Amino acid sequence: MADVFPFRGYRYNPEKVDDLNNVVTQPYDKINAELQAEYYEKSPYNIVRLILGKEENRYQSAAEKLDNWLNNNVLIRDEEAGFYLYTQEYVVEGKKFVRRGFIGLGKLESGEGVKAHENTMEGPKADRLNLIRATEANFGHIFMLYADEKNEINNLFTEIMQNEPLIEVSDEDHNLHKVWHITDPKIVDQVSSKMKDKNLYIADGHHRYQTALNFQYECKEKGWKADGVESFNNRLMTFINMDDPGLKVLPTHRLLYGIENFNLESFLERAAEDFGIYDFNNKEELYDFLDDNKEKTVFGFKAAEEGTYRGFEFKNEDILEEIQGDFSKEYAELDVSILHKLILEKYLGIDEKALAAKTNLDYIRYRDQALKALAEKDYQAAFILNSTSVKEVKEIADLGEKMPQKSTDFYPKLLTGLVINKLSIKK
Structure with a gap:
């Protein structure tokens, strides 16, 4: 009421x-x-x-x-x-x-x-x-x-x-x-x-x-x-x-920095265990991939050290239980949950403590601006996301759970x- x-x-x-x-x-x-x-x-x-x-x-x-x-x-x-x-x-x-x-x-x-x-x-x-x-x-x-x-x-x-x-x-x-x-x-x-x-x-x-x-x-x-x-x-x-x-609701994109000994090749090898990875020649192709797959869990990825744009499509449903932990299945299936718990925390070691201290991640609203910042500033990589839906916001709130930081941009x-x-x- x-x-x-x-x-x-x-x-x-x-x-x-x-x-x-x-x-x-x-x-x-x-x-x-x-x-x-x-x-x-x-x-x-x-x-x-x-x-x-x-x-x-x-x-x-x-x-x-x-x-x-x-x-x-x-x-x-x-x-x-x-x-x-x-x-x-x-x-x-x-x-x-x-x-x-x-x-x-x-x-x-x-x-x-x-x-x-x-x-x-x-x-x-x-x-x-x-x-x-x-x-x-x-x-x-x-x-x-x-x-x-x-x-x-x-x-x-x-x-x-x-x-x-x-x-x-x-x-x-x-x-x-x-x-x-x-x-x-x-x-x-x-x-x-x-x-x-x-x-x-x-x-x-x-x-x-x-x-x-x-x-x-x-x-x-x-x-x-x-x-x-x-x-x-x-x-x-x-x-x-x-x-x-x-x-x-707009997405909030992530910019990676300060990861010691960040190795692109080993990161991609590890990601390939859980994601289908697609290579694109330019950002327009990457944007089309994201826009055409809004019902799936997909991310855009661009490393500062190379010209290739990449799309990640989540494939390993078996690992959802590990991501879920004490949370609901709805929480585990969120794009931002998979990004934070799997890619950031498991692959890159950016845990909740590091996120709270803002030591390895910056947030930015527009994908063009994220890629521009990657090219112009001292960032290691950019992760480009699709939006969290209002329906997902309502579901998670009704379950009494909290989304990862910067999940929504109203x-x-x-x-x-x-x-x-x-x-x-x-x-």
């Missing part, structure tokens, strides 16, 4: 910030040092100064800046509670898609109430917990999926989308983000009612969700009370229908700074 609530969000005041393109950002975990510097240059009010500041005492600095922006009406609160329709127009492989969702507050549920599909790491959770302790605010969204085959909830928004949006911005990839404020009581009630029987699945924001639960626990331990829906019991979320044709990301939730707490 999903409890979702309309709320009075905080937004940038157009009288103080005339171009929202200069103040919104990618989620904090997608911001590297270069992008952070770019955001700082764009505006003294860029949200990066709150979510990922440069200061040594950045959590306290974020709290002080937030208070200053609120007191000086840089951020203003909407007068009416409502949901916020959020659409994203984007292009993948030359095709245009429109993804629809709505922003609201979702009730925090521990245990099986909300289903996750990825593991979390302690470092990011500690970082986000320090930020919410200091600011008592939700800046970034949690990307939540729900199932609605008839598209009943999205259909409620069709007429609203004909109106001028409240917010319209573009991101670094030229994707168009639009937001409308939904205050019609009838539509608000229908959305809340139709969401009641839905299960929620975290698509993106696992660390933020766990952090919200940890903060909720801290508040209750201190005897603090929630003051209305905009409190520590609920969290800022964007809800997206997993049956929406505008929802796409593109485009939800921008930070469109709508903010300031927590109301009685201490």
Whole structure:
């Protein structure tokens, strides 16, 4: 059961910030040092100064800046509670898609109430917990999926989308983000009612969700009370229908580095025991191989030291039991499971500890960029993957299991700074 609530969000005041393109950002975990510097240059009010500041005492600095922006009406609160329709127009492989969702507050549920599909790491959770302790605010969204085959909830928004949006911005990839404020009581009630029987699945924001639960626990331990829906019991979320044709999951490719005594010939010999290996003259032939075999477990492979492109097709079903371990058959059959447990760990010695320490693997979104990085930087090899499906995400989450790191890329990301939730707490 999903409890979702309309709320009075905080937004940038157009009288103080005339171009929202200069103040919104990618989620904090997608911001590297270069992008952070770019955001700082764009505006003294860029949200990066709150979510990922440069200061040594950045959590306290974020709290002080937030208070200053609120007191000086840089951020203003909407007068009416409502949901916020959020659409994203984007292009993948030359095709245009429109993804629809709505922003609201979702009730925090521990245990099986909300289903996750990825593991979390302690470092990011500690970082986000320090930020919410200091600011008592939700800046970034949690990307939540729900199932609605008839598209009943999205259909409620069709007429609203004909109106001028409240917010319209573009991101670094030229994707168009639009937001409308939904205050019609009838539509608000229908959305809340139709969401009641839905299960929620975290698509993106696992660390933020766990952090919200940890903060909720801290508040209750201190005897603090929630003051209305905009409190520590609920969290800022964007809800997206997993049956929406505008929802796409992109693969995340792997770049190998720092493997001592990496020997291509012996690696290929070992791989040939479990995979059919095909040679291609160029990347286009490799891409065709991947695109034509999406129902099979296949990978693209390119070593930096040679010009040949290779396709791997998994053949050894007998080894699945070894990969499975304590997990389900569905988990063992995932492309990313076979890549991580067999190729990376068994063949190359990159175990979970090494993955957590980020000592041998980098991740990159587009396959062209992966191959370009392989040619230009100090990488040893690239592994090119097909996408994990939304169906697989749901299956693994329903089984209570967690996929390997970077198994999914729900593109485009939800921008930070469109709508903010300031927590109301009685201490």
